[in-house]
Amino acid sequence: MPGLEDLYREIILDHYRSPRNRGELESPPAVRVEGFNPLCGDEIVVTLDVVDGVVNDIKIAGTGCSISQSSASLMSAAVKGTSVDEARELIATFKGMMSIHEATLPTGASDGTTELVEAPEPEAIDVDALGELAALQGVVKFPVRIKCATLSWNTLSQGLDEATASEATAGV
Amino acid sequence: MAQLTGTDAVPGLDAATLAKDFPLLSREVHGHKITYLDSAASSQRPTAVLDAMREYDETTHANVHRGVYAIAEEATRRFEAARTNVGRFIGAPDPGREVVFTKNATEALNLVAHAWGRTHLGRGDVVVLTEMEHHANIVPWHMLAAERGIELRWIPIDDDGRLVLDDLDAVLDGAKLLGVTCMSNVLGTLNPVTELAAAAHAAGAVVVADACQSVPHLPTDVSALGVDFLAFSAHKMLGPTGIGVLWGREELLAELPPFLGGGEMILDVRKDGFTPNDIPWRFEAGTPPITEAIGLGAAVDYLRGVGMAAVRTHEIALTRYALDALRSRFGDAIRIFGPPEAEDRGGVISFAFGDVHPHDVSQILDEYGVCVRAGHHCAKPLMRRLGVNATARASFGLYNDEHDVDTLVEALDAAGKFFA
Numbered sequence: 001m002p003g004l005e006d007l008y009r010e011i012i013l014d015h016y017r018s019p020r021n022r023g024e025l026e027s028p029p030a031v032r033v034e035g036f037n038p039l040c041g042d043e044i045v046v047t048l049d050v051v052d053g054v055v056n057d058i059k060i061a062g063t064g065c066s067i068s069q070s071s072a073s074l075m076s077a078a079v080k081g082t083s084v085d086e087a088r089e090l091i092a093t094f095k096g097m098m099s100i101h102e103a104t105l106p107t108g109a110s111d112g113t114t115e116l117v118e119a120p121e122p123e124a125i126d127v128d129a130l131g132e133l134a135a136l137q138g139v140v141k142f143p144v145r146i147k148c149a150t151l152s153w154n155t156l157s158q159g160l161d162e163a164t165a166s167e168a169t170a171g172v
Numbered sequence: 173m174a175q176l177t178g179t180d181a182v183p184g185l186d187a188a189t190l191a192k193d194f195p196l197l198s199r200e201v202h203g204h205k206i207t208y209l210d211s212a213a214s215s216q217r218p219t220a221v222l223d224a225m226r227e228y229d230e231t232t233h234a235n236v237h238r239g240v241y242a243i244a245e246e247a248t249r250r251f252e253a254a255r256t257n258v259g260r261f262i263g264a265p266d267p268g269r270e271v272v273f274t275k276n277a278t279e280a281l282n283l284v285a286h287a288w289g290r291t292h293l294g295r296g297d298v299v300v301l302t303e304m305e306h307h308a309n310i311v312p313w314h315m316l317a318a319e320r321g322i323e324l325r326w327i328p329i330d331d332d333g334r335l336v337l338d339d340l341d342a343v344l345d346g347a348k349l350l351g352v353t354c355m356s357n358v359l360g361t362l363n364p365v366t367e368l369a370a371a372a373h374a375a376g377a378v379v380v381a382d383a384c385q386s387v388p389h390l391p392t393d394v395s396a397l398g399v400d401f402l403a404f405s406a407h408k409m410l411g412p413t414g415i416g417v418l419w420g421r422e423e424l425l426a427e428l429p430p431f432l433g434g435g436e437m438i439l440d441v442r443k444d445g446f447t448p449n450d451i452p453w454r455f456e457a458g459t460p461p462i463t464e465a466i467g468l469g470a471a472v473d474y475l476r477g478v479g480m481a482a483v484r485t486h487e488i489a490l491t492r493y494a495l496d497a498l499r500s501r502f503g504d505a506i507r508i509f510g511p512p513e514a515e516d517r518g519g520v521i522s523f524a525f526g527d528v529h530p531h532d533v534s535q536i537l538d539e540y541g542v543c544v545r546a547g548h549h550c551a552k553p554l555m556r557r558l559g560v561n562a563t564a565r566a567s568f569g570l571y572n573d574e575h576d577v578d579t580l581v582e583a584l585d586a587a588g589k590f591f592a
Contacts, residue, residue: 004539008590040531041548041561063561065529066591148531 006138007145008066011074016066021076023059025049030057031163035155037147042068046155050163053084060152067136067145072152074133084160091157093129097137098150184486185478187573193218193474194571204541207579212357212385212520212567213545214407217471221410224470225463236462237436237453251462254469255452261472262383262402263393264419272418272425272452273460277384278308280403280418281351283455284380285312287428288401289349292378295321298347300377302327302335302363303557304356307550309382309403313351327352329557333359333510340368344375352379354386354397358549358563359510360491360517362386369398378424384408388569389487389518391480400424406464410569411471415464418455425451432457483570487519490568494521494577501581505588509558519568522549525584528591530564536587542580 024032025047035044042064049057058080060072075094079087128134139149191197194216199206208216234244236251252268259267274280289312293299299313303326317324325343328336333356344350350372355362369379380401386392387402388409394402401420407413420428430437430448434457440447448454475483492514498506498521507524511517525533530546537544545565548555555561566580 004536004590007535013591039547041552041555043561063529065531067531069529142535145531145535 007142009135009138011132011135012066012070015070015073019060019069019073021059021073021080022061024061025057025059030059031159031166033155033159033162034062035151035158037064037068037151039147040065042148042151044068044072044152044155046072046152046159048156048159048163050084050160050167053164053167055079055082055084055087055160058156064151065145065148067139067148068151071136071149074136075152075156078131078133079156084164087156087160090130090133091153091160094133094136094153095150097130097134098140098146182479182481182485184489185482185570187486187490187571188575190218190478191571191573193220195219195222197571201541201543202539207540207542207576207583209566209568209572209576209580210543210545211388211569211572212408212565214413215388215410215569216571217410217412217467218474220474221412221467221470225412225467228466229463233463235459247462250469251460251465254465257469257472258417259419261392261476262387262419263395265395266422269451270419270422270425272420272455273465274403274416274418274455275414275461276407276416277382277403277405278416280416281308281380281382282312283418283431284401284403284420285316287431287455288378288424289313289316289320291429293320293322293348297322298325299323300325300327300343300347300350300372302352303329304333304335304359304361304551304554305351305353306357306382306384307552309351309353309380310553326553329359329361329554332512333361334516335361335363335368337364337367340371341375344372344377347372347375347377350377350379351382353382353384355383355389355518355520356510356551356554357385357520358522358551358554358565360385360520360522361510362390362517365397365399369400373398385518385520388475389480390484394419406468406471409468409471410474411468412464415461415468417468422451425455428454430454430457434458436460478570486570487568488514490572490574490577491517491519491521493574494566494568494580497577497581498523498584501585502588506584509563519572520565521567522563522565524560524563526588526591528587530562532591533564533584533587536590537580537583540579540583540586542583544580 027047030047030049032047044062047059058076060076136149139145196216232243232246234247236248255271256267259271264270299322327343330336352368354365372379378400381399383402383404387404403418405416437449437454437457438446439449505526509522534544534546547562
């Protein structure tokens with residue numbers, strides 16, 4: 001059975017208590033995107049400054065649980081200064097880590113209880129490339145919390161789409 | 173009971189003994205005996221309910237209102253007996269005709285919005301709701317507002333989570349319908365439904381009451397409440413999921429068109445049209461939840477055996493104990509929403525715990541086997557009024573006792589230390 005220490009790793013608690021890149025960039029020129037988790041009412045605001053295909057600056061606002069807030073904080077630290085393409089790759093890698101493989105879905109055991117089967121390490125995902133973000137790996141063992149961890153990433157993904165679209169328009 | 177306040181003048185009950193009737197409550201979670209404090213979301217079922225459903229399935233099951241063979245007749249008789257039983261439990265004047273079985277309380281409220289709303293509401297008509305309604309008594313009216321151009325007005329709440337009724341006559345002026353919850357699923361507030369219904373009727377409005385939280389925990393008498401429609405769910409009152417109830421005054425139901433179309437709800441179908449069935453079957457298209465109705469009947473028998481006045485007495489005492497324990501242990505670190513006195517509320521305690529997000533509170537409590545709800549409780553307008561995105565909520569059933577509250581307090585203390 002997964003324990004709390006799998007979920008609340010020290011890095012996560014650190015980013016929850018001292019969130020990085022907190023606030024909002026002036027928009028415009030920054031792209032501003034809101035994300036909602038309808039299940040718990042959490043809201044996240046990502047403001048994003050993309051110039052020449054590089055994420056120059058990013059800020060995170062909104063409210064949420066320790067998992068959603070720390071995931072957003074870790075994400076902002078990871079993508080700040082990277083290219084849009086690198087950020088997109090990171091999003092794909094992170095969401096890959098967060099996706100539940102069929103083998104990890106709860107199985108109805110004969111005694112009526114449900115157990116999570118330990119996930120085989122997904123081969124396609126380079127967890128080492130995630131650095132500190134790998135601390136969020138344990139969230140997969142708590143399926144209801146996965147949406148908390150991915151909220152900011154989905155919001156960033158939308159923000160990158162909008163930023164590149166507006167850069168393309170501006171470039172024409 | 174003229175009002176939804178209840179009394180602790182009658183003896184309570186022995187929760188620890190009753191808890192033995194509920195098999196699930198003996199299980200363990202994460203190595204701890206379960207402390208189930210989420211009955212406002214769904215209650216657990218006693219053996220009597222589980223056995224009744226199984227016994228029906230093993231001995232009697234056939235489709236109802238169709239076959240002429242012995243078990244089909246018996247199934248129909250038992251299904252209709254459950255209806256009458258449920259009707260009597262809430263004081264329905266004509267229990268055989270006024271109780272409609274639905275999928276859940278949400279469907280019951282949607283039934284009112286569709287069948288009554290579509291025949292009585294047009295552009296500019298006013299529907300009045302309260303700020304503490306569950307989404308189930310808001311969204312159907314929003315949908316109708318978008319479709320028909322009706323206007324929604326809101327009765328506000330004060331900082332103690334009580335309805336502000338100072339401008340009630342003005343709010344109700346010209347209203348066609350008032351939708352009000354008997355008891356808030358977030359705040360526990362018991363609303364003055366009798367007074368509200370009288371004011372609404374004086375203004376010419378009909379009253380639809382959401383009784384999901386009150387029917388399982390308080391004596392209910394629809395005549396004393398004076399409402400026109402009353403919706404509730406079996407699974408919050410020790411019964412199964414999959415069945416809810418709409419009670420409606422006979423003369424109102426009788427003039428309503430059907431809701432869903434299909435079998436069961438018709439007297440005749442021709443190529444050029446159909447003739448709807450009499451009430452209540454007019455509103456029960458298709459094969460109804462028969463086993464679930466048997467289970468709901470058994471749940472009503474169980475509650476009646478314990479006595480709803482005793483349930484209310486017990487829950488007032490337990491709520492008072494919990495409010496005192498939480499306040500004295502955590503002081504300003506806990507913000508408890510809703511009326512401060514146990515007599516004014518049901519056994520539902522929503523709270524904010526320091527800076528710890530409700531999801532994190534619930535996650536830590538789970539580690540101690542304590543089940544509480546975290547989220548917006550399907551009451552987002554209320555969350556916005558309270559200035560929060562979510563709350564943690566502990567809610568009681570007749571099987572909870574002071575020991576459960578003590579376990580909650582200790583687990584909360586651990587959660588506070590974890591995130592300190």
